Amino acid sequence: MIALGALLMVVVLGMTGYEIWRQYNSTITLAERNLNVLADVLVGEIGRTISGVDSVVEQSVLDLSTEGNRPPEQIRRTLRDRATGVPAIFGLLLIDAQGLPIASLHSLSPRHHAFAQSIRASVAGQNLPIHVGTVTAAPFDGTPIIPFSRLRHDAAGNIAGITVAAMSVQYFQEIFLQVKSKTVTTLTLTLARQDGAILVQTPEGATTKMSGMTEFRPDSRDNGLIHDDDTSAGRIVAFRTLRPYGLKLSVAVNAADLLNLWRSNALRLLLAALVAALVVAALIWAILRRLALDEAQRANLRSIDNQRRMAQFSLDAGADMVVWTNDKGSIIYANPAAHQALGYAPGTLFNRSIPDIDPSVPPAAWEGRLDDLRRAGTLRFETSLRTLSGKLISVEVSIALLQADGRDHTCAVIRDIGAHKQSEAILAERTKRLEASNAELEQFAYVASHDLREPLRMVNSFVALLARRFGDQMDPEAREYVEFAREGALRMDRLILDLLEYSRVGSTGRPMAAVDLGTVLNDVRQTLALTLNEAGAELILPASLPKVWGDFDELARLLGNLIGNGLKYRHSDRLPRIEVECLTQDGQITLSVRDNGIGIAPQYFDRIFRIFQRLHGRDRYDGTGIGLAICKKIVERHGGRIWVSSTPDQGSTFFFTLKPAPAA
Numbered sequence: 001m002i003a004l005g006a007l008l009m010v011v012v013l014g015m016t017g018y019e020i021w022r023q024y025n026s027t028i029t030l031a032e033r034n035l036n037v038l039a040d041v042l043v044g045e046i047g048r049t050i051s052g053v054d055s056v057v058e059q060s061v062l063d064l065s066t067e068g069n070r071p072p073e074q075i076r077r078t079l080r081d082r083a084t085g086v087p088a089i090f091g092l093l094l095i096d097a098q099g100l101p102i103a104s105l106h107s108l109s110p111r112h113h114a115f116a117q118s119i120r121a122s123v124a125g126q127n128l129p130i131h132v133g134t135v136t137a138a139p140f141d142g143t144p145i146i147p148f149s150r151l152r153h154d155a156a157g158n159i160a161g162i163t164v165a166a167m168s169v170q171y172f173q174e175i176f177l178q179v180k181s182k183t184v185t186t187l188t189l190t191l192a193r194q195d196g197a198i199l200v201q202t203p204e205g206a207t208t209k210m211s212g213m214t215e216f217r218p219d220s221r222d223n224g225l226i227h228d229d230d231t232s233a234g235r236i237v238a239f240r241t242l243r244p245y246g247l248k249l250s251v252a253v254n255a256a257d258l259l260n261l262w263r264s265n266a267l268r269l270l271l272a273a274l275v276a277a278l279v280v281a282a283l284i285w286a287i288l289r290r291l292a293l294d295e296a297q298r299a300n301l302r303s304i305d306n307q308r309r310m311a312q313f314s315l316d317a318g319a320d321m322v323v324w325t326n327d328k329g330s331i332i333y334a335n336p337a338a339h340q341a342l343g344y345a346p347g348t349l350f351n352r353s354i355p356d357i358d359p360s361v362p363p364a365a366w367e368g369r370l371d372d373l374r375r376a377g378t379l380r381f382e383t384s385l386r387t388l389s390g391k392l393i394s395v396e397v398s399i400a401l402l403q404a405d406g407r408d409h410t411c412a413v414i415r416d417i418g419a420h421k422q423s424e425a426i427l428a429e430r431t432k433r434l435e436a437s438n439a440e441l442e443q444f445a446y447v448a449s450h451d452l453r454e455p456l457r458m459v460n461s462f463v464a465l466l467a468r469r470f471g472d473q474m475d476p477e478a479r480e481y482v483e484f485a486r487e488g489a490l491r492m493d494r495l496i497l498d499l500l501e502y503s504r505v506g507s508t509g510r511p512m513a514a515v516d517l518g519t520v521l522n523d524v525r526q527t528l529a530l531t532l533n534e535a536g537a538e539l540i541l542p543a544s545l546p547k548v549w550g551d552f553d554e555l556a557r558l559l560g561n562l563i564g565n566g567l568k569y570r571h572s573d574r575l576p577r578i579e580v581e582c583l584t585q586d587g588q589i590t591l592s593v594r595d596n597g598i599g600i601a602p603q604y605f606d607r608i609f610r611i612f613q614r615l616h617g618r619d620r621y622d623g624t625g626i627g628l629a630i631c632k633k634i635v636e637r638h639g640g641r642i643w644v645s646s647t648p649d650q651g652s653t654f655f656f657t658l659k660p661a662p663a664a
């Protein structure tokens with residue numbers, strides 16, 4: 001298309017160029033033709049005029065030879081008669097062989113320098129009978145005239161005298177003007193002698209001398225047409241020679257003037273061509289743009305079509321139901337999943353109304369739902385839909401209001417949550433059962449440990465009684481056995497007490513409340529004051545602590561256990577240093593208890609939180625292995641988690657999270 005446009009523009013511009021060139025040629029050819037015609041007309045006219053003058057001069061010569069010596073007055077009369085019929089003649093002068101005047105018309109005198117010159121030239125060029133002089137002013141009135149002289153000879157062939165006619169310059173000028181008045185171009189008409197001396201010229205003084213001009217050079221032809229580029233403006237000249245009189249006539253036109261018209265025409269043409277080219281370019285641009293737009297539109301349509309197909313696929317293949325309604329609540333579209341889930345044959349949901357499938361929206365309630373949608377834009381709720389067979393299925397509905405054709409439409413994406421609901425119910429049931437069994441178990445542990453203490457106390461007291469009453473009668477071995485039995489009973493009591501404590505966590509029935517951790521820690525510090533002092537330990541607590549949501553006693557037990565462990569598992573090389581820190585981030589409180597004790601190997605990080613799990617023998621560190629299990633139970637009851645990080649031989653840090661107390 002662009003190539004075609006370029007070609008079209010080249011053709012338009014090429015044709016314009018050709019037309020301009022053709023007009024140039026025809027302008028020149030026409031001018032040449034006109035100049036030739038004018039030159040021919042002029043040369044004829046001027047030739048006739050001069051030959052008229054010449055015949056008067058010749059006749060006078062004849063008259064003189066036939067009439068002999070007549071009185072001058074008579075001769076002058078004859079001369080006047082002859083000259084009267086030839087308007088180009090201003091005056092006449094007859095001179096004898098001695099150069100003396102015989103007769104004259106208009107008081108011409110041989111002494112007048114122009115005539116004298118003419119006479120001298122005539123005599124000098126004897127074999128040329130005619131001589132034309134240069135322009136001069138006539139005596140008395142100064143009229144510009146051109147002397148025209150002819151020699152007279154007697155019967156023997158000697159010079160008998162000269163006849164001089166004064167030709168009127170004005171007469172020739174009138175001929176020139178007459179010719180010029182018939183043309184529109186500015187012409188320069190010149191009548192000059194062959195030596196270049198100008199005799200008559202229109203416009204006057206257009207050139208001062210013709211001798212330099214091409215057509216006046218000695219080697220120039222007599223007649224012809226030339227393009228003279230020597231002059232500054234350039235000329236086209238048609239010239240003719242009046243050979244008998246030694247005169248040349250030139251009709252010249254200034255090439256620049258001549259081409260002015262052509263130039264303005266060419267400019268107009270060029271402008272028109274440019275406008276045409278621009279119009280062509282604009283047209284092509286418009287077509288190209290249209291084509292590009294069409295292509296973009298096609299691409300857009302393709303992409304819309306693809307999107308439509310993709311959307312259609314998701315509707316057809318999607319597991320969720322999709323139902324469109326109009327503002328009256330009539331179904332205008334339902335996808336295959338909707339038909340299948342509601343038990344309808346494909347396409348049969350069309351034109352059904354929402355109340356047909358959703359018993360929670362009776363016909364009168366539809367407008368209300370639409371209003372809710374207009375307010376909220378989208379709604380999300382759970383409801384039950386009725387299948388064709390009357391069964392109810394639980395669904396979750398996301399519904400949005402959309403405008404189409406200036407009317408409200410709704411689009412509902414419906415998910416069958418029947419299975420989900422069922423598993424939720426099963427889960428809830430299981431949790432309930434688990435909670436019940438846990439409670440039962442805890443109750444059992446509590447009762448068991450409580451009731452176990454009674455016979456244990458009996459064992460304990462009877463073993464003590466045995467030692468007291470019969471200790472003297474026993475041998476050392478028996479005494480040792482009794483001591484073992486007493487220690488075992490004591491340890492068992494402690495185990496039962498710890499177990500009791502473990503089972504009591506969360507079963508006190510006290511409700512959770514806002515607890516100030518600062519108060520809890522102060523309480524703990526006081527409880528452990530003696531042990532801390534004895535061990536020479538340093539306990540560092542944060543300057544300020546937040547309030548948490550929990551049980552004061554349990555939190556005190558938790559922190560007491562962790563700080564107590566930090567003291568118990570201290571390193572023999574250094575005094576114990578225990579630091580409690582607190583970090584609140586993302587609505588969660590993390591507390592850490594860091595010690596500089598013996599540390600724990602990473603493989604035990606989980607194990608130590610299990611009940612009865614101990615890493616050391618009782619001979620080294622006393623304990624039951626329940627402390628951390630109690631801590632874990634307390635933290636989890638508070639909705640948090642507990643973990644440890646440690647480097648053996650350097651110390652351990654126990655972390656646990658708690659929930660902040662809600663703002664009062």
Ligand code: ADP
Nearest residue numbers: 565566569608614615616623624625626627628
């Ligand atoms: P107990 O201290 O009665 O043995 P715990 O449940 O409190 O029981 O601790 C379980 C085990 O975890 C301990 O036996 C001990 O080996 C290890 N342990 C607990 N706290 C620390 C601690 N701060 N530093 C090193 N070891 C610890």
